[in-house]
Amino acid sequence: MPLRVDAERMRADFEALSSFGATPDGGVARTTFSEPHLAVRAWFLERGRESGLETHVDSAANHSVVLPASEPGARTLMLGSHLDSVRRGGRYDGALGVLCALEVVRTVQDCGLGLPVALEAVDFTDEEGTLIGLLGSWAMAGILTKEILAAPRGGRDVLVSELDRMGLTEDGLIAARRAPETLAGYLELHIEQGPVLERAEVDIGVVTGIIGSASFSVVFSGEARHAGTTPMDARRDAALGAAAFVLGVRETVVTGFPGCVATVGNIETEPGSFNVVPGRASLRLECRSLDHDEQDALEDALTARARAEAERHGLEVTVERLGRWEPAPTDVAIQEAFERAAAALGLTSMRMPSGAGHDAQALAAITPAGMVFVPSEGGVSHDPSEHTRWEDCVNGANVLLNAAVELARASV
Incomplete structure (x- = not known):
């Protein structure tokens, strides 16, 4: 018994x-x-x-x-x-x-x-x-x-x-x-x-x-300009690049890494005023996998996605790893x-x-x-x-x- x-x-x-x-x-x-x-x-x-x-x-x-x-x-x-x-x-x-x-x-x-x-x-x-x-x-x-x-x-x-x-x-x-x-x-x-x-x-x-995880700081840099006088096609809007990246994170995981997860948990724009085109957007990204090699590949794919969105929107981007826990x-x-x-x-x-x-x-x-x-x-x-x-x-x-x-x- x-x-x-x-x-x-x-x-x-x-x-x-x-x-x-x-x-x-x-x-x-x-x-x-x-x-x-x-x-x-x-x-x-x-x-x-x-x-x-x-x-x-x-x-x-x-x-x-x-x-x-x-x-x-x-x-x-x-x-x-x-x-x-x-x-x-x-x-x-x-x-x-x-x-x-x-x-x-x-x-x-x-x-x-x-x-x-x-x-x-x-x-x-x-x-x-x-x-x-x-x-x-x-x-x-x-x-x-x-x-x-x-x-x-x-x-x-x-x-x-x-x-x-x-x-x-x-x-x-x-x-x-x-x-x-x-x-x-x-x-x-x-x-x-x-x-x-x-x-x-x-x-x-x-x-x-x-599951293992890695966390990152991702910063998109553009140009802060007057929101009323800068035409839409003349902007280097950091918030736009960040927004596209957030959507891209989901697409990357769902289409290429089933079973994994990724989350953007914080977004901040500067100067943070409604009448100024954001010149800087910073976000916090985390991604998780149960497999070491898959975790590496997921991190590489998300980093590449950030760079692609920055290039598409005429921005610069920096991706800094803040920490990593290995799968166990x-x-x-x-x-x-x-x-x-x-x-x-x-x-x-x-x-x-x-x-x-x-x-x-x-x-x-x-x-x-x-x-x-x-x-x-x-x-x-x-x-x-x-x-x-x-x-x-x-x-x-x-x-x-x-x-x-x-x-x-x-x-x-």
């Missing part, structure tokens, strides 16, 4: 967890190192201690609750996600994964299972990118570098200030790296954040890989363990890629990693209305539990 978590205990803990940083619209606001974030992390460790489990915080401020192995010196199977949120987030994103990881560890302890590996439930630091994005898991995987720290997403001054406030150092972040030989794997449960499972009426998503395939043995666990519980499952980045993306660089998704109602996430049925939450926790026990036993 498959093992099952204590659903009532988990539900009570979920409600308690959701109270930290709760907003009137039903969401949460727990940005990294905010007071609600610090409070919920303390709560997480206390729940572990109350269960008689070990706890620790590493030099990147990753918080862990640990059930030691039956033998000293054994490797560690990690499970986890993140407790930080976006500024107006939902209650499930990240937090459900941490809670399910904690519940798996407690259930294994309650059952008295002597596993040959340690189980570690981890709350990673700054997954959502208030400071850097995947800060804690990058640090643990040894991916975090001085170059990344020199140009963080949230701004260098903010990073330095927050590290100082928290008693952390850049050398400490880098020193948080875990040796790959000490790890048996990493498992992460997460809400899907999309509509695929709900539309397919499938209980469990088994993630085949986490998940471990096949872990995928199969998730599928067996779901089948044993009478749940349906399907394989699918993750279109969003997760901590598993970083951990996959140093240890076998896998993810399991539970449905998101309406595909909504990063919003206070984000919701997953409690039955689906429990189903996911039980799949995570049984897969973790199987993989732990097979790891020797």
Whole structure:
């Protein structure tokens, strides 16, 4: 018979967890190192201690609750996600994964299972990118570098200030790296954040890989001229080139890169007046693929499209890459363990890629990693209305539990 978590205990803990940083619209606001974030992390460790489990915080401020192995010196199977949120987030994103990881560890302890590996439930630091994005898991995987720290997403001054406030150092972040030989794997449960499972009426998503992405600054330059006295055929309108490029981005992806996505998320024109032809238009572009070579080809195609639109409209254009995350395939043995666990519980499952980045993306660089998704109602996430049925939450926790026990036993 498959093992099952204590659903009532988990539900009570979920409600308690959701109270930290709760907003009137039903969401949460727990940005990294905010007071609600610090409070919920303390709560997480206390729940572990109350269960008689070990706890620790590493030099990147990753918080862990640990059930030691039956033998000293054994490797560690990690499970986890993140407790930080976006500024107006939902209650499930990240937090459900941490809670399910904690519940798996407690259930294994309650059952008295002597596993040959340690189980570690981890709350990673700054997954959502208030400071850097995947800060804690990058640090643990040894991916975090001085170059990344020199140009963080949230701004260098903010990073330095927050590290100082928290008693952390850049050398400490880098020193948080875990040796790959000490790890048996990493498992992460997460809400899907999309509509695929709900539309397919499938209980469990088994993630085949986490999509890679690249972000760019694209700037079209023309000439700012009087809007009333400059004929339409005499203009070098930067906004026109930018608009054509935005439409071209969609056409390029739809016709040449099915399965990929690209988004223009911000457009600014200068001087920004209704009576002046824009002399400059800057935009932010992101594109994503599950395949490394396809990601390269997509970036090249979009860059070529920007140059073609600039030439067609008599403009100059600069394209600057701001960052890139490599695609991360998940471990096949872990995928199969998730599928067996779901089948044993009478749940349906399907394989699918993750279109969003997760901590598993970083951990996959140093240890076998896998993810399991539970449905998101309406595909909504990063919003206070984000919701997953409690039955689906429990189903996911039980799949995570049984897969973790199987993989732990097979790891020797």
